[in-house]
Amino acid sequence: MSLSAKRPSQFKVFRRRDIDSIPQLAALPASERNAMKVVSAVLPFRVNNYVLDELIDWSNIPDDPIYRLTFPHRDMLGDDDFRRMESLLATNPPPAAVEAAAREIQGRLNPHPAGQLEFNVPMLDGQPVRGLQHKYRETVLLFPTQGQTCHAYCTYCFRWPQFVGLDDLKFASNEVDEFVRYIQAHPEVTSVLLTGGDPMVMRTGLLRRYIEPLLALPQVASIRVGTKSMAYWPFRFLDDADADDLLRLFEQVVRAGKNLAFMAHYSHPRELATTAAKEALARVLSTGATVRCQAPLIRHVNDRAEVWEDMWRTQVRAGAVPYYMFIERDTGARHYFEVPLVRAHEIFRDAYARVSGLARTVRGPSMSATPGKVVIDGTPEIMGTKVFALRFTQARDPAWVGRPFFARFDPRATWLDHLRPAFGEKEFFFEPSLERMKYSRENPLKPRTRLSLIDEVGVA
Numbered sequence: 001m002s003l004s005a006k007r008p009s010q011f012k013v014f015r016r017r018d019i020d021s022i023p024q025l026a027a028l029p030a031s032e033r034n035a036m037k038v039v040s041a042v043l044p045f046r047v048n049n050y051v052l053d054e055l056i057d058w059s060n061i062p063d064d065p066i067y068r069l070t071f072p073h074r075d076m077l078g079d080d081d082f083r084r085m086e087s088l089l090a091t092n093p094p095p096a097a098v099e100a101a102a103r104e105i106q107g108r109l110n111p112h113p114a115g116q117l118e119f120n121v122p123m124l125d126g127q128p129v130r131g132l133q134h135k136y137r138e139t140v141l142l143f144p145t146q147g148q149t150c151h152a153y154c155t156y157c158f159r160w161p162q163f164v165g166l167d168d169l170k171f172a173s174n175e176v177d178e179f180v181r182y183i184q185a186h187p188e189v190t191s192v193l194l195t196g197g198d199p200m201v202m203r204t205g206l207l208r209r210y211i212e213p214l215l216a217l218p219q220v221a222s223i224r225v226g227t228k229s230m231a232y233w234p235f236r237f238l239d240d241a242d243a244d245d246l247l248r249l250f251e252q253v254v255r256a257g258k259n260l261a262f263m264a265h266y267s268h269p270r271e272l273a274t275t276a277a278k279e280a281l282a283r284v285l286s287t288g289a290t291v292r293c294q295a296p297l298i299r300h301v302n303d304r305a306e307v308w309e310d311m312w313r314t315q316v317r318a319g320a321v322p323y324y325m326f327i328e329r330d331t332g333a334r335h336y337f338e339v340p341l342v343r344a345h346e347i348f349r350d351a352y353a354r355v356s357g358l359a360r361t362v363r364g365p366s367m368s369a370t371p372g373k374v375v376i377d378g379t380p381e382i383m384g385t386k387v388f389a390l391r392f393t394q395a396r397d398p399a400w401v402g403r404p405f406f407a408r409f410d411p412r413a414t415w416l417d418h419l420r421p422a423f424g425e426k427e428f429f430f431e432p433s434l435e436r437m438k439y440s441r442e443n444p445l446k447p448r449t450r451l452s453l454i455d456e457v458g459v460a
């Protein structure tokens with residue numbers, strides 16, 4: 001791996017059908033490449049020349065964290081599913097047969113965790129507004145139609161169903177007008193978060209069409225962009241044909257008196273270590289934008305305290321702000337990536353204890369679940385009972401925020417819906433009101449399943 005700023009003149013993408021033409025894979029056994037083809041028939045795969053040439057350490061395959069982060073691995077599918085898809089592919093089947101088998105397996109990977117259709121659909125003039133999500137009072141999420149892909153895919157991505165075509169994201173053709181009207185109808189909204197996919201896959205001119213109308217709205221104090229582009233394609237901010245124009249757009253936002261905040265997805269310190277990555281981050285900051293960093297804690301990728309300590313230090317040194325450590329969500333190949341809550345808290349605490357106060361802006365480990373963002377504060381013993389101490393940092397009802405609550409300790413729990421109240425209560429304090437929200441008039445869609453405590457689309 002070279003840390004010099006190689007300047008690929010062009011973005012080059014590699015998908016499933018290109019696996020045999022990725023030069024670095026030629027050295028691997030054919031069985032490994034075959035396993036990739038089997039898994040990527042079910043889960044999305046996409047990588048690019050920068051990730052291949054500068055991020056992955058090819059002398060450390062398969063354990064290299066960036067390789068695990070981007071390349072499919074056999075164990076991401078269950079044994080039966082893997083073998084079934086493997087034998088099907090060996091028969092040189094028609095694409096429709098592969099697709100049908102893939103759909104069936106995908107359907108069992110919890111592609112639509114409960115809550116998806118029951119919550120979060122904003123209404124305007126009695127009609128649901130597509131491409132918007134409004135979960136927490138101050139912040140609206142906007143999913144631009146053309147921003148629904150990424151420069152490369154993370155194998156743990158919780159938005160994977162949209163990349164394999166399971167979710168057909170149908171947005172209104174006049175979506176910019178609609179979301180502006182929605183925000184104006186909701187004076188409590190002060191922050192708009194563009195997310196995806198990755199909005200930075202859009203050309204500057206297109207991005208401008210979404211951002212400029214927001215500059216005229218006095219209620220909007222901050223415009224945020226959720227992105228992995230600084231890690232996966234830093235040249236977006238350096239050499240791409242419209243990179244300079246992009247930076248002028250950022251300056252324009254800042255001049256308009258808005259905080260422009262990048263919610264940058266960095267999974268591993270190596271993503272901050274290349275010359276291109278450092279230059280991209282510096283260039284974004286030079287426009288007056290701020291960069292806040294977040295990622296989930298993922299087995300095989302970043303499940304050691306030293307990795308987070310290093311990452312947070314590097315971010316602070318570069319002028320970025322550590323923001324969230326998330327818990328991996330309940331979907332896709334989660335069995336391959338998940339870390340027990342108790343272990344997640346240990347990793348967080350060990351890393352947090354070793355960095356200066358400037359890096360302790362970070363919060364976590366945090367679950368983006370149906371009722372809100374729940375942080376694990378620790379595992380104290382209270383009157384002889386070991387518990388999880390929990391707290392909302394964001395909630396559907398702002399009254400829930402900052403109120404400690406307790407769950408019975410369970411060393412195997414990996415998500416909020418594995419937890420039960422600590423002291424014999426029937427349910428957690430927020431559950432009755434959450435249940436009522438599900439049936440409220442605001443909500444156009446009837447609930448389908450019993451509520452499970454997971455959220456479908458958050459901001460990981």
Ligand SMILES: *Cc1c(COP(=O)(O)O)cnc(C)c1O
Pocket residue numbers: 133135136139141193368373393394457458459
């Ligand atoms: C995390 C999140 C936000 C933003 O929360 P902040 O704590 O303000 O960063 C907004 N909407 C959704 C759905 C989220 O998951």
